[in-house]
Amino acid sequence: MRIGELAERAGVSTRALRHYEELGLLPARRAANGYRAYGAEDLRAVAEIRTLVGLGLSLEETRPFVECLRAGHPTGGSCASSIAVYRQKLAEVDASLARLGAVRAELETQLQEALRERAPEPRCGLTPVFTPEGT
Amino acid sequence: MRIGELAERAGVSTRALRHYEELGLLPARRAANGYRAYGAEDLRAVAEIRTLVGLGLSLEETRPFVECLRAGHPTGGSCASSIAVYRQKLAEVDASLARLGAVRAELETQLQEALRERAPEPRCGLTPVFTPEGT
DNA sequence: GCTGGCGTTCACGTCGGCGTCAAGGTCTAG
DNA sequence: CTAGACCTTGACGCCGACGTGAACGCCAGC
Numbered sequence: 001m002r003i004g005e006l007a008e009r010a011g012v013s014t015r016a017l018r019h020y021e022e023l024g025l026l027p028a029r030r031a032a033n034g035y036r037a038y039g040a041e042d043l044r045a046v047a048e049i050r051t052l053v054g055l056g057l058s059l060e061e062t063r064p065f066v067e068c069l070r071a072g073h074p075t076g077g078s079c080a081s082s083i084a085v086y087r088q089k090l091a092e093v094d095a096s097l098a099r100l101g102a103v104r105a106e107l108e109t110q111l112q113e114a115l116r117e118r119a120p121e122p123r124c125g126l127t128p129v130f131t132p133e134g135t
Numbered sequence: 136m137r138i139g140e141l142a143e144r145a146g147v148s149t150r151a152l153r154h155y156e157e158l159g160l161l162p163a164r165r166a167a168n169g170y171r172a173y174g175a176e177d178l179r180a181v182a183e184i185r186t187l188v189g190l191g192l193s194l195e196e197t198r199p200f201v202e203c204l205r206a207g208h209p210t211g212g213s214c215a216s217s218i219a220v221y222r223q224k225l226a227e228v229d230a231s232l233a234r235l236g237a238v239r240a241e242l243e244t245q246l247q248e249a250l251r252e253r254a255p256e257p258r259c260g261l262t263p264v265f266t267p268e269g270t
Numbered sequence: 271g272c273t274g275g276c277g278t279t280c281a282c283g284t285c286g287g288c289g290t291c292a293a294g295g296t297c298t299a300g
Numbered sequence: 301c302t303a304g305a306c307c308t309t310g311a312c313g314c315c316g317a318c319g320t321g322a323a324c325g326c327c328a329g330c
Contacts, residue, residue, distance in 0.1 A: 016288060053287095086246040086249060107225045138276095153278095153279095
């Protein structure tokens with residue numbers, strides 16, 4: 001399989017594949033004419049990369065997984081280094097969630113405060129009034 | 136107040152202040168010698184910017200707030216355009232929270248699955264064993 | 271006058287993950 | 301033979317928010 005086919009089957013650009021190769025994530029055999037030659041295991045590797053990137057890992061962070069696959073393990077997550085990355089990422093995501101939750105609360109507070117300032121005399125008991133600025 | 140003092144009092148770099156000026160966020164008066172001259176309202180503006188950036192807004196998104204301040208309003212959030220940004224940001228944060236929650240769940244799943252693969256024969260009933268790879 | 275600490279503008283570097291040319295080589299079908 | 305569809309390497313562009321350095325001006329104190 002050449003780079004175009006792999007790209008299409010993996011749903012990525014050829015540029016991306018070359019980029020992965022530059023990073024050493026996806027070393028390619030070469031045909032006699034210099035064209036990159038890929039196999040099914042490479043499709044597997046690219047799929048693993050895209051899945052993990054989709055979960056928020058950087059390309060560098062996918063390296064243990066890809067190397068794990070290349071080492072013959074059934075899944076990229078079977079190795080200790082991959083599991084360490086999972087744990088670390090999980091911790092990072094938890095931290096992000098906590099921070100984002102706090103940010104959300106603060107945004108909500110600020111918004112309500114701003115709304116109070118702009119509506120100093122709310123007419124209670126009336127149905128909500130259409131306010132063009134609120135769009 | 137010159138740029139160095141404002142930078143120190145606001146807790147940002149002079150480069151950042153010049154960057155804000157480039158963006159038109161922080162126009163500065165000039166002294167006779169060409170030095171930028173700032174007042175208390177500029178300190179206020181920079182504080183507003185930093186607070187909002189801390190909440191995840193881009194510099195561009197702080198523009199309505201800064202202009203609101205400059206227009207003489209008591210707070211940067213008093214204007215309709217600022218409130219719109221608040222609402223939009225809140226929606227974005229909610230989306231991020233939802234997505235990040237899903238990602239967290241998926242990471243957790245993958246981690247557990249990976250752990251199961253690596254420990255096919257758990258010795259039940261024993262106290263947890265120290266596993267150096269799990270660090 | 272000279273040093274040192276401020277200020278000025280200009281402009282390139284950084285980080286990640288590629289996009290997008292440019293200039294060419296390779297192979298296949300007509 | 302030639303078009304055109306693939307491939308190659310090399311290298312610059314992009315986004316945001318500045319960092320960093322060069323080369324220079326301004327001003328206070330000694």
